[in-house]
Amino acid sequence: GQQLNQSPQSMFIQEGEDVSMNCTSSSIFNTWLWYKQDPGEGPVLLIALYKAGELTSNGRLTAQFGITRKDSFLNISASIPSDVGIYFCAGRDKKSSGDKLTFGTGTRLAVRP
Amino acid sequence: SAVISQKPSRDICQRGTSLTIQCQVDSQVTMMFWYRQQPGQSLTLIATANQGSEATYESGFVIDKFPISRPNLTFSTLTVSNMSPEDSSIYLCSVGRGAHTQYFGPGTRLTVL
Numbered sequence: 590g591q592q593l594n595q596s597p598q599s600m601f602i603q604e605g606e607d608v609s610m611n612c613t614s615s616s617i618f619n620t621w622l623w624y625k626q627d628p629g630e631g632p633v634l635l636i637a638l639y640k641a642g643e644l645t646s647n648g649r650l651t652a653q654f655g656i657t658r659k660d661s662f663l664n665i666s667a668s669i670p671s672d673v674g675i676y677f678c679a680g681r682d683k684k685s686s687g688d689k690l691t692f693g694t695g696t697r698l699a700v701r702p
Numbered sequence: 703s704a705v706i707s708q709k710p711s712r713d714i715c716q717r718g719t720s721l722t723i724q725c726q727v728d729s730q731v732t733m734m735f736w737y738r739q740q741p742g743q744s745l746t747l748i749a750t751a752n753q754g755s756e757a758t759y760e761s762g763f764v765i766d767k768f769p770i771s772r773p774n775l776t777f778s779t780l781t782v783s784n785m786s787p788e789d790s791s792i793y794l795c796s797v798g799r800g801a802h803t804q805y806f807g808p809g810t811r812l813t814v815l
Contacts, residue, residue, distance in 0.1 A: 620802040631794050631806035632745070634703070639801060677744060681802045688733050688798045692745040 593678055593693035601699045608665040610696040612678030620681035621654050621661040622690065627674045635676075636663070670700050704729060704797050706807035714813045715785055722781045723810045725795035730775035733798030736768070739809070740791045748793075751778040785814045 595612045602608060612621070620639055624632035636647050638654035638661060645652055649666045661678055678693040705728040715721050725734065734751040748768055749757040757770035772778045782789055790813050796804040 622803060624806075629809075629811070631706075631796075631809045634803060634805060637801075637803050679745075679804075688802050688804070689735075689747060689750070690802075690804060695744050 593680060593691055595676075595678055595693035595696050597696060598694070599697040599699070601701065602668055603701050604668060604670060606668055608668055608672070608698060609662065610664075610676060611660060611662045612680075612693045613660045614680060614682075614691075615659070616682055616684070617658045618661075618680035618682055619658070621652070622679040623650075623652050623661070623663050624677045624679060625674045626677065626695075632677055665698075668698075668700050670702055673698055673700050704731065704799055704805045706795065706797060706805060708793075708795060708807040708810050710810060711808065712811040712813075714815060716815055717786055719785055720781055720783045721785065721812060722779050723793050723795075723812075725778045725780070725807055727776045727797050731797040731799070732775070733804075734772060734778045735796045735798070735804065736770060736778070736780045737794040737796065737806075738791045739794060745794065748780070751780075751795075782812065785812075787814045790814045 593612050593614050622637050623635045626632040636645050636652040641658050643654040652663045676696045679690040707726045709724045736748040737745045739745050747760050748763045749759040751757050751770050751772040753772045769781045792809045792811050794809045796806045
């Protein structure tokens with residue numbers, strides 16, 4: 590079935606650096622979501638995007654709904670140790686029924702203090 | 703958002719046995735979903751739990767292996783039947799809220815020996 594490709598697969602950065610990750614799809618999506626999963630926990634919703642071109646912030650996090658509707662980007666500014674975790678994009682395909690989401694492959698973030 | 707709890711949080715089971723996982727939400731919701739997250743992988747939708755009717759299963763998942771109940775708008779169960787080591791995963795329930803967003807429970811970590 591449909592899968593979203595996320596890149597990079599993993600990142601190991603210095604505290605204070607900015608982080609960028611993205612998610613691409615082969616089909617058009619009408620909703621993009623970004624989640625963070627800590628070890629042993631369920632994913633937590635960070636940002637939801639509903640319109641092409643939309644740019645939304647949540648504290649140090651900023652996400653954008655790509656103009657082509659086939660991609661989305663997440664940026665984290667001035668990273669801190671608690672940003673460590675796995676970040677997943679998720680989207681709702683324009684053709685899918687109900688509220689089913691497709692999840693990306695994940696970006697694993699490690700932060701060096 | 704929603705407050706979602708799952709029981710058990712983790713279990714170790716013997717091959718050939720079955721385990722029922724419970725998901726409780728603090729308020730009524732229309733949409734509830736069950737996901738599987740295999741070790742180091744992304745989330746895969748197992749089924750949509752429908753209140754008052756049979757669950758809707760995704761390709762690759764069948765009712766005999768993963769029976770689901772949804773007796774009311776705040777509760778659902780997922781049973782993993784006749785388990786094998788390949789069923790070792792994190793099982794997550796989620797609820798739909800707002801426009802195509804989902805909120806997740808903490809997950810049930812299952813190990814099958």
